[in-house]
Amino acid sequence: MREELKDLTSKSRHEFIGKFGRTGFKSGYKGYKPTILLKEITLVDNNGNNTIVADHLWLNYTKGFLELGELEIDDLIKFNARVNRYLKGVKGYRYAKVPDYGLSYPSKVSIVGNKTVRHPMPIKDPNALIGYIMKKNKYFYVSENRGYNEWYVNCYEGWLNK
Structure with a gap:
């Protein structure tokens, strides 16, 4: 399903909307790195049309997301990001690497249509x-x-x- 991301250039930023799923973390060489799961990611084009580009994506839980406060399941989050290509590990006889696409450097992060006060993070x-x-x-x-x-x-x- 992420093939739609493949066609977008990584040199420019695009606007996306995703539903908040949950938080998580990954291990890095400097300790744990917080992550955020977004579901049903859509690309918003210049005409305001939305095209689904991924069923889910894990992103780094950056300051922009944290400044929104405590998120609730299915909150709609709008943000700009760049498409990045990376090698994804797939378990098998050997740990194979296959190309995949994700989003990086999120900016202009906001909650769509929900103005309730959130607990700070x-x-x-x-x-x-x-x-x-x-x-x-x-x-x-x-x-x-x-x-x-x-x-x-x-x-x-x-x-x-x-």
Whole structure:
């Protein structure tokens, strides 16, 4: 389904809308990196038409997304981004790499049509942010044995109490 992204140039920014799914994190060489799952990503063209370009995409949970406050499932998020090509690992006999397309450098991030006040997010405390993500998705991380750590959750709860 991401073939539609393939046709877009990576040299220019495009406007997209996606539904918030959930938060997560990935392991990086400097520790955990927060991520955000968007579903049903559509490209908004100059005429205001929307074309579905991906059923879901994981993006870095950048400051632009964090400044929106605590997101709710299915919030519509509008943003600009560049298309990027990367090699995706696929499990098999050997760990094969296949080309895939994603979005990077999101900017002009906003919630579509929802003006309710949101709880703030720990923008400047990366450990508290990872703790928020772990606490919010505790069942998943514990049941899948995927790196749940109470220390990060305590960092988040300490941030809440400040």
